[in-house]
Amino acid sequence: MAGETSSRLPEPEHEPIDGPRPVRLSRWTRVLLGAAAGLIALVTAAQLAATLLAASPSNTLSRQYNAQLNWWVTPWLGQNWKLFGPDPQEENLTILVRVENASGAQSAWVDLTAIDYAAVLHDPMPSHANENELRLAWDAYENSKPGSATQNLLRRYLVNFAAERLGITVPGSYTAVQFESLTTPMPPPGTTAPQPPTNAYQPWWPLTTQNGSTQ
Amino acid sequence: MIARIAARIGRVFEELTVRPIALYGSAVLRIGYGLAYLVFLVREFPNREELWGPRAAWSPTLERQYVASANWYGWVKSWYALLATTSDTRFELSYALALLICAAMALGWRTRATSIAFMLVVTTFTGRDVFLSDGSDNVLLLMSIYLVFTAGGRRLSLDARRLATRTASPRTPFNPALAELAEVRRRIVTLMHNAAILVIGFQMCVIYGAAALWKAQGSVWENGTAIYYVLHIDWFRVWPGLSDAVAGHPTVIAIVAYVTVFAQIGFPFAIFSKRLKYALLVLLLGMHLSIAVLLGIPVFSAAMIIGDSVFLPDAFWLAAGRIARQTASRLRTLRPRTPLPPVRTPAARHTLSRNDLLR
Numbered sequence: 001m002a003g004e005t006s007s008r009l010p011e012p013e014h015e016p017i018d019g020p021r022p023v024r025l026s027r028w029t030r031v032l033l034g035a036a037a038g039l040i041a042l043v044t045a046a047q048l049a050a051t052l053l054a055a056s057p058s059n060t061l062s063r064q065y066n067a068q069l070n071w072w073v074t075p076w077l078g079q080n081w082k083l084f085g086p087d088p089q090e091e092n093l094t095i096l097v098r099v100e101n102a103s104g105a106q107s108a109w110v111d112l113t114a115i116d117y118a119a120v121l122h123d124p125m126p127s128h129a130n131e132n133e134l135r136l137a138w139d140a141y142e143n144s145k146p147g148s149a150t151q152n153l154l155r156r157y158l159v160n161f162a163a164e165r166l167g168i169t170v171p172g173s174y175t176a177v178q179f180e181s182l183t184t185p186m187p188p189p190g191t192t193a194p195q196p197p198t199n200a201y202q203p204w205w206p207l208t209t210q211n212g213s214t215q
Numbered sequence: 216m217i218a219r220i221a222a223r224i225g226r227v228f229e230e231l232t233v234r235p236i237a238l239y240g241s242a243v244l245r246i247g248y249g250l251a252y253l254v255f256l257v258r259e260f261p262n263r264e265e266l267w268g269p270r271a272a273w274s275p276t277l278e279r280q281y282v283a284s285a286n287w288y289g290w291v292k293s294w295y296a297l298l299a300t301t302s303d304t305r306f307e308l309s310y311a312l313a314l315l316i317c318a319a320m321a322l323g324w325r326t327r328a329t330s331i332a333f334m335l336v337v338t339t340f341t342g343r344d345v346f347l348s349d350g351s352d353n354v355l356l357l358m359s360i361y362l363v364f365t366a367g368g369r370r371l372s373l374d375a376r377r378l379a380t381r382t383a384s385p386r387t388p389f390n391p392a393l394a395e396l397a398e399v400r401r402r403i404v405t406l407m408h409n410a411a412i413l414v415i416g417f418q419m420c421v422i423y424g425a426a427a428l429w430k431a432q433g434s435v436w437e438n439g440t441a442i443y444y445v446l447h448i449d450w451f452r453v454w455p456g457l458s459d460a461v462a463g464h465p466t467v468i469a470i471v472a473y474v475t476v477f478a479q480i481g482f483p484f485a486i487f488s489k490r491l492k493y494a495l496l497v498l499l500l501g502m503h504l505s506i507a508v509l510l511g512i513p514v515f516s517a518a519m520i521i522g523d524s525v526f527l528p529d530a531f532w533l534a535a536g537r538i539a540r541q542t543a544s545r546l547r548t549l550r551p552r553t554p555l556p557p558v559r560t561p562a563a564r565h566t567l568s569r570n571d572l573l574r
Contacts, residue, residue, distance in 0.1 A: 023398040036403045037232065044410040048417050055425040057432070075287060075295055075345075076338055076356060081422045083350060083427030085436065088444045117449045126453065126511045128347050129262040133272070136346050149284055160272035163550050164265065178380065182474060183391050186447045189440045 019180035046072065094182040094197070095138060097162045099174040100204065108182065112165055137161060138181070159205050168207070176204040230404035237412050238369045239532035242323070244415065245330070245367030247521030248358050249320030252337060255514050256314055264558035266347060267298060268306050273344040275299040289447075295342040299334075313340065323372020330367065334359040351515035354522060357418060361426030364483050366404060412525065419522045420483035423499075427479035436476060446509065461509065470515025475502060486526055496523055 008020065025033065042204050050072045053062045062069060096109040112134055119130035135159050146150035163170050184197040254265075265271060278299040282292045300306050313336045319325070320333040337359035341352050348356075368374040435441040443465075444471060445451070446458040462468065478498050485491040507516035 023394050025395055025398065029399045033232070033399045033402055036399075037228070037406055038407050038440070040339075040403070040410050044414060047414055051414075051418055051421050055421045057428060070286075075342065076360060078353070079421065079425070080353060081350070081425040082429045084441065084445050085426060086433030087446060088433075088441055090444050092447070092449045099269070103464065105572050113449065117452070120450060120453055120511060121455070123511065123512050124508070125258055125454060127259055127262045127266075128349075129259075129265050131346050131450055131511065132349055133266070136349070140346050148455045150281070153281050154346070156277055157273050160274060160277075164270075164272050170317075186444060189443045189462075195382045 021136045047077070050077065051079060055081055091185045093135075093138070094184065095134065095183070096180045097166065098178055098180075099162075099166065099168065099207065100176040100178070101173050102175050107174075110166060112162065115165060134161060155205060156208070159207060163207060170207050172207075174207050177207050178202060178204045217313060232406045232411050235369070235405045235408045237525065238366065238528060239371065239529045240527055241362075241365040241367040241408070241412060242370040242372060243524050243527075243532065244358065244365070244521060245323060245326065245362055246321050247331065247524065248355060248518070249317050249322075250364065251514060251517050251521065252333070252355055252359075253314065253317035253321060255355075256310070256317060256340075260310075262304075263310055267340065267343045269301045269303055272345065272479070273346060277302050278343065294335075297411050298343040304330065307501070309339075312336075323368045323374050326366075326368025326372055326374050327363075330359075330363050331366075334363050345513060349512070349515065351512065351518050354422070354515070354518035358415065358518070358522065361411050361415050364407050365415075366408040380479040415522070415525045416486070419525060420486065421521075422522075423479040423482040427476050430476050431480070436472055439472045440465070441472050442468040451510040451512070454509070474498070478502070492526060496526065499523060 026027055049205075050069060053059075053065065053069055054073045054077070056062060093113055095112045097112055098109045099107045116130045120126040123130075137154060141151065141154040141158060144154055158179065160178055162179070168174055179202040180199055181202075182197040182199045185195040187193055187195060222294075259266060269275060275296075282296045282299075284361050285292065287295070298306070298309060316329060316332045316336050319329045325331075337356050341356045343350055379388070430436040430441070433441065435444060443462045446462040446468075452458050478495055481491075482495055482499065485495040500523070503516040503519050507513040
């Protein structure tokens, strides 16, 4: 490996890649090199511009070139660096589910978030299964366009997730699932008095086979 | 005048096609990201079925329907959903292969081919359920793509070791045309590497700059209480006692909030100043280490720390390696202290900075 012994002279930081050079380039190969360099410069410039535009808050430029920008950055070169900005969430979520069987009997509420919070506690490297899965699925669902195809997929995602966490085999004796979310504001800094939560119920959603093929 | 400018452009072009910058830096990125994804996949091994398997909540059917509705090319869709399989065998084999590829990436074995495979691993795992992705996945995804274009296997790799042990007889090209083509290939590879290093450095600046811009719009970042709220998000309360202890110091968290925003917005400019750059890198390192522990997001922190290392010149890594070897050998033999060989002087660094695109 390079620089294995300390007695050796310091190696130059930059060196020709491999083998002896230089080789004199003829006109043909210079054209080839120039064309390749032009292409590299073009792709690099496009990537730099796209990175900047995609990462910035929506602006005149990014709106004007929205189509081109999306073509370049989706699905793998997307940029989202809000990282607790502009404002971090100021409330905590409790997400509960209950299930219903064919005869209409309903189970007690089960706290799905409590499972996550307990798993994350004292784990120096929490799993995506507990730190991200429900958090981001719920967030995506809440922010999806009502009635859209994406919202439909996310609803089935949440149903599957609930079934998985409850250990329910589908299809089985249970036919439907309901979500309730409690949003509890964090006590403002310097205070400790617990704030009253606001709650919201989702409609009963059918428990379908795991891949949703019956719908 | 025009001739002078043309000559100068020619020289810059020559430099960019002949001298690969930050060879150690790109090797460190390769090792770092290979290891980071390896650790991530090992950590998620017990949960792999739940997250990405055939019976995952985001089922292969949901994935296919999601991808089908996307406005992408057919080949992009097939690639994106490559891991969405209903076969347990195929999934388990993919997982095992992914672990091997990450290890090969860190070791630098057949680096160019391996880095393409590594990019396939990260893109397919991220794409399998995009709703699982946080900042760590986003950084790793981007870097895995950029690393394909770097010459990250030139240093600190099995490839480099193999090349070094091979008899160093200069291959005499029998055909001048082939020799020329080989030279053109070499130059294209070098230029591509340099461009990729530029893109990686730019990406890091954009992350910090954008994060700061977003924060600067937020009222609680302005009034200095943002960190209080972040530390109270139940999903990130890994050590509640510690979080509460930090959150209970309003002055400290207000200062940290302001320092965070200023460090992030200042970083893209600080890289042009040698002293300021190192000061900010140390500051950001501290920030990443703190949030790794406090918020339980070590993979994100690792991804950012590794990314920051693109700003460290080869001279830094050579000096670090030399000091590490010296310390190691001194500890091993417990010999009396011998003077260190000269660490690079500012004059020697100057030749480096001339070529370093990032400063």
